[in-house]
Amino acid sequence: MHILFVGDSAILPPDVIELVAAMDDTWRIDTVPDGGSATALVAETDIDAVVVASVLPDMSPATLLEQLRTLRSGCSRIALVAGGQLPSLRITGLAHRLLPLPLSAEILLEATGSLEDLCELLDNPELRSRIGRVEQLPSPPHLYLRLMHALEDDDISAQDVAQLIAGDPGIAAKVLHLCNSAFFSNGRTITDLRGAVARLGMATLRDVVLASEVFSLPAGSDIDHAQLQQRSLLASRLARRMLPESSAELGAIAALLADVGLLLPGVRNEHEPARPHDDRPGHTEAGAYLLGLWGLPMPIIEAVAFHRDPSRSSVRSFWVTGAVHVAMALASDGKIDEAYxxxxxxxxxxxxxxxxxxxxxxxxGVAAA
Structure with missing residues (x-):
């Protein structure tokens, strides 16, 4: 893997970059101080990933990211963002992944390592190139990721969680809407976020926040957001019940996101019959690649990629991929691989x-197989 770091040593400490270089002796690491040097190098060299500092001396990071997309659409674009600051909409649309500053060696190692795992799992350069050319990629679910981080604190309260969700009024409204839907309602209307936290519990709340963010993303005119969300929530609930407690959350999230690729332009809807000479990537692998760029765990990515054909999974036992396969088939009247x-x-x-x-x-009130 060839990784390029763009920025000065104040933002990209040499010792952190050296740790990345030492992670795998087959990796090639280059560093350049500015956007012009990065553009020149990328134009003449195959680069797998570029890490862009939050400030460059000759151009804005967004301008460089846009040039990178044009020059090497299959290259993974990682942007560094000052801690506590919200990135611009342009940055979130151009970067595949955002990492906080000051840059931690652990976070950078995880991000670069996961990119290599993703390329090995989905060895499809054409898929990477097509996704890389998308002008406005769906942004990662930032509120969900912040919530996951907050819930690592054992002392966090329902009020703390409610305040975190309230910071995004649009998602807060969708959370309340879903909380009062047939999926989660017990007949009593919930009008405040603290009540939603109490009704749902933390595990289900995470799923609802994720669904609220993901299914509010724009999609093609032929995609029924409400139907897609309903099917995904049902599959998520089923997958959670099929797995032991230690992996139930992985299964629930993977099932919830199994069809996220349908939100990407230029993909083939695998729920529909294949057309002759249609060379578009299928929505399952496209969705898995997007989740990999977002930095989600590899068991979720693999389950999304292979849930329609679980025999392709590297895990030979019935685990997350198997649970998502069965749950999605039951939720959408699909075919179950009984031989598997x-x-x-x-x-x-x-x-x-x-x-x-x-x-x-x-x-x-929905149909199931």
């Missing part, structure tokens, strides 16, 4: 899962 379930010794669970799906679907 037999190989993973889970075939005898299928009828019970079907029954759970019917009960859950009837409770919210």
């Amino acid at each position: 379930l037999a190989r993973t010794n889970m075939a005898d669970r299928l009828e019970g899962w079907r029954a759970q799906a019917r009960v859950a679907a009837e409770a919210v």
Whole structure:
């Protein structure tokens, strides 16, 4: 993997870059001080990832990111953002991933390592190039990621969580709307965020915030946001029940995001019959690649990529990919790979899962397989 760092040593400490270089002796690391030097290097050299400082001496970081997209659309673009500051809309649309300053070695190592894992999982240069050319990529779910970080504090209260969500009025309104929907309502209307936290619990609240952010993203005119969200929430609920507690959250998030690729332009909807000579990337791998750029955990990315064909998973036992495969099929009247379930010794669970799906679907007024 070839990584380029752009910026001066005040923002990109040499010792941190040296740690990245030492992570894998097959990696090539280059550093340049400004955007012009970066543009010249990228124009003549294959670069896999570029890390751009928050301030450059000759151009804005957004201008450089835009040039990088034009020159090497398959290159992963990482932007550094001053801690506590909100990045511009232009930056969030051009960067695949945002990392906070001051730059921590651990965060940078995780970000670069996960990019290599992603390229190995989805060895598809054409897919990377197509996604890289998208003019306005969906932004990562910033509120969800901040919430996940906050919940690592054992002392956080329901009021603290409510205040965090209230910081984004649009998402707060969607959270309240979902909280009072048939999926989560017990008949009593909830009008405040603290009440929503109490009703849902922290685990479900995370899913609702994620759904609220992701399914408010723009999509093609042929995508029914409400139907997509409803199907994803049902699949998320089912996948959570299929897995042990230690991996239930991974399954719930992966099922919730299984169709996120449908929000990207220029992808093929794999729920529809394939057309002859249609060379567009399928929405499952495209969605998985987007989640990888967002920095989500690899089990979620793999489950999203392979849930329609779970035999492609590197995990041979029934785990997150298997649960998402079954949950999405039950939520969308899709085909279940019963041979796969037999190989993973889970075939005898299928009828019970079907029954759970019917009960859950009837409770919210949707159809299930």
